[in-house]
Amino acid sequence: MTTPSPADPVVRPVKGAARSRLSVVWLVPVLALAISLGIAWQSYADRGVLIEIAFPSASGVAADKTELKYRDVTVGMVEDVRFSDDLSEVVVAVRIDKALAPYLDQDAQFWVVRPEVSAQGISGLNTVLSGVYIQGQWDSDAGAARTEFAGLDRAPLADPSRAGTLIELSARDGNSIIAGAPILYKGIPVGKVEAPELTETGEAVVIRGFINAPHDRIVTTNTRFWDISGVSVSLGPGGVSLDFSSVASLVQGGISFDTLVAGGESIEPGHRFPLYSDQAAARASLLDDPTGERLKLLAVFDGTVGGLSEGSVVRFRGLPVGEVESVAMIASDIGARKVVRLHATLAINPGRLGLGEEAGSEAALALLTSYVAQGLRVRLATASILSSDLVVDLVELPDADAAEIATTEGGVPQLPTVEADVGDLNASAEGVFKRINNLPVEELLASIQGLITSANTLLAAEDTRDIAPNINATMVELRTLTPELTKTLAETEATLREVRLIAEDLREAGVTDNINNVFTSASAAADAVEAAAGELPKLTTRLNTLATRTEAVLKAYDDKSRLITGALTTLRNISEAADAMRTLARTIQRDPSSLVTGR
């Protein structure tokens, strides 16, 4: 008997029974670890470089908020804001993109961008909403990378990534220019300036400017810069004229430049130019090569040199060839006497003497030496008829005593001088006034007045009526002459008043453009005087005739009567008037314009 029994289990060997005791699941944590470490390593490797920027203040800069931007692209983030060890600065630690780190070398600049309202517009407006950010700029050349930088107060002038040329302008003061003022060329802004800075010695002001490419090509060593800041108000014959270049330059100041002479060399970045006060000064300086060699000469003057100062012009044949560099008083002995003389040091620009740009001071000295042998002398002259400023004239006087250029102790050649022919007032308006006053007009007027009075007395006298009829003719003539004389007197007085007015005008006009008008009216006045003077000889002739005839008549009456005395007085008066008129006529006719110009 068989009892049913469960079927024998089918025993099959498990596939892969020989596999290890380790589960494959262990691969998962290994893989997870590998990936985690991979991520960690990658983020560590990609982590930017930490740089530190020191700012005087860091208003608005916050850790993990403030970004560092380069060309408006975020390339870093502020990680930490702390103080420097001595608390003098705020150190901002910025994690910056690794790829950019090599470019952060010497020339990297950083500044905080904040909203700013200026005369030229509003900038950084986006930071009102987004908060401030740090802007960085650097060139595209990788240099010795640094991690510590000094931040700037404000955006720098020149972006190294922008083409252009940096220039420096030296000015006497920085009153009119503020940072951001435009540099204009023919009225077009082509650059900007930074805030003026004092030089280390404090003697001058340096303004750094940047001229954008391609306009920087215009700038050569012959370029002149001048200030166009503010407003210029001039009062002239055309009324008041108000002049300013643009509203921006009115507020911020501005600088204009021009290259008026070709042939200048191109400049290196940072070339220093002088800043002239106006366009006229800039143009006047154009012939000067500021770096050129100057010939130093000494001139010694005995008289007063009031009006001669540093910068006074040295003229040769009317054209400026140099300037007075210094004026000093130096005592010297002449025999037993001590004499104080005035030493003026003249700086002559050899180029201005027509010797060419390359000419040195020796060539100029040689030229002047030969000129001195021919009679070149130094003489003081007034700069213009309206001012008492003096200029140094190199005049040629062929008749002068022989002289030569002497060498002084200091090695500076000394030019021979001649006595100034300038009186103190020779060419000034004051002089005109004085000369007019010096004319013998008063005498003439007095004598004519006297003649008229005595003639009237004579005619009114009872005795006169009894005079023989042959005297009557003389009397009649005297009677007709009297009104004529009165008229002439009035005319002369009117003309003189006019001349006086002109002289007043001249004096008050000061240095203005309408000097030409003054000259025109002055010569018109001179013409009027001349015309009036033309009448004088005729009157003189008639007076002479009258005198002769009166004399003849009186001879007949050889009497010491009152009539005769009166008549004789009249006669003398007539002669005096005739003389005075002759003198005046001669003076005026000789050269009417000398009344005004004094020459």
Add this chain to the structure above:
Amino acid sequence: MSVHHMEITGPGDSLITARQAGLLACDRCGRVHDAAALACARCGARLERRDGRSLQQVWAWLLAGIVVYIPANIYPMLRTSTLLDQSESTIVGGAIDLFHHGAYGVALIVFVASIVIPIGKFIAIGYLALSLRRAGFLSAHSRHRLYEVVEFIGRWSMIDVFVVAILSALVQLGSVATINPGIAAVSFALSVAFTMLAAQSFDPKLIWDAGREPS
């Protein structure tokens, strides 16, 4: 042919398990086989026996879960870009931010779901696995209950991942506001998944085997 004695001597310690009786049940159809059988005679399924590899898997998944949980907390979970600002927040940072903004409830949920539960799971699974070797202070029953809780609650950790996923999908307003998931979101999701797998790999029967190894 072999004969098995099945003695049922009452509740508690007097119970013997199938394993102690030298039997092996099929996980699929429930037929009981001799312990030596490799495949079910009825349904053909492979017969699983507790061989310690289960515990290996638990440890492996748990370790993987812990490993990916580290970047999940270091790296940002969310990248929020608005018109004015761009910010990244980690899990803890987000919870703290919410707390500072006064959203205590939400902060608590985030904190519990993202920090307390995952870490609690690591500890719980680690404890359960360790307690198989050395009996712990919890009874087998308590440990079994702990296992049930761990398995049930594990999925709720995904709440943070869902929040990130939904926010990223909804808040895409161009330059005005954009939310993008960070590396941590993926790590965190993986960590939760791994710990769930660890919990699943854990065979609760091991709890009962412990201390009752046939001597």
